[in-house]
């Protein structure tokens with residue numbers, strides 16, 4: 538019997554940093570009757586356009602037009618009509634590009650993995666917000682970087698000095714500019730410009746993760762960092778931003794269709810990573826996604842916005858009604874998440890155990906979203922799944938447990 542313990546000598550060292558997503562592990566435990574879950578940050582399945590996908594798959598498989606090609610191997614770069622649709626979609630956001638600037642990936646998650654693979658040597662520095670998207674940390678961790686923080690005191694001089702002190706250099710600035718997972722925060726225009734200034738001074742790339750950008754409920758759209766970058770340098774080919782997009786939050790996460798948009802010289806290398814990983818994304822899924830995007834994208838986005846706006850409002854109103862002293866929370870303009878800072882002394886993990894056991898309500902403790910595992914008194918609440926009535930009930934229950942968990946003051 539070979540030694541398959543976690544410390545087995547034949548395991549590559551980097552595998553020690555591949556840990557299970559606490560969120561995915563947590564979701565397994567949430568199959569309890571009556572549980573109100575604010576845990577899973579997943580789209581509401583009631584929004585999936587089943588008829589449109591049914592028709593799109595039938596047409597991809599049928600004749601004329603569709604047929605065996607939908608079941609065949611296809612180009613690593615992705616299905617050309619889909620890349621053309623995405624290039625137009627990007628242009629509407631101010632990112633002028635050609636289909637050749639688009640690589641189709643298996644969800645934007647795969648784009649993050651390829652970016653890590655292509656740019657990160659062990660010990661390189663990735664600058665991120667803290668908290669940040671856990672899946673990005675998981676994707677990058679395989680390539681053994683160290684992390685530093687964007688925002689707060691993170692000036693260029695300090696970031697560079699910190700990196701140098703570790704014999705490192707800053708390679709990537711990873712940002713989720715719109716309604717971030719987990720914080721719900723949006724970077725304003727000047728922070729986006731500042732990110733570009735910093736990346737220019739540090740000589741690093743920006744990874745712009747736009748997973749939630751379509752889901753805005755109030756206010757005006759802000760230009761993507763990729764568009765601001767292009768305005769500065771004149772052309773996408775000169776830019777330093779890799780934009781990771783996805784259909785997961787708008788049309789369907791299960792088909793696993795996302796994209797990376799960037800300069801061709803970088804896309805070419807990412808395409809080599811795609812070839813090595815899985816040759817190409819599933820042909821028929823790309824064909825079906827193209828068909829549904831072409832006919833249904835705007836309507837689906839409008840429906841999703843209306844549905845989630847109502848739920849976000851219900852959650853914010855319930856928090857205002859039931860919160861205890863010492864609780865603070867974000868007021869996101871879009872996305873799926875509200876981020877809560879708990880009163881001093883309340884630990885998000887311990888609270889989760891009590892909340893599930895005593896009140897049948899769940900959420901994600903915030904610690905996992907911090908590269909340095911701080912944020913003990915933070916939690917992430919998602920409003921995508923429960924209806925407004927259940928949100929009100931769940932927040933009332935949650936606040937009751939928080940009150941019960943407050944340390945007794947002397």
Ligand SMILES: Cc1ncc(COP(=O)(O)O)c(C=O)c1O
Pocket residue numbers: 578643644645646647670672713717718746748782783784785790794795
């Ligand atoms: C910020 C962020 N980026 C990327 C992803 C990955 O999405 P997908 O791979 O489904 O496109 C997620 C999923 O939750 C996310 O929250």
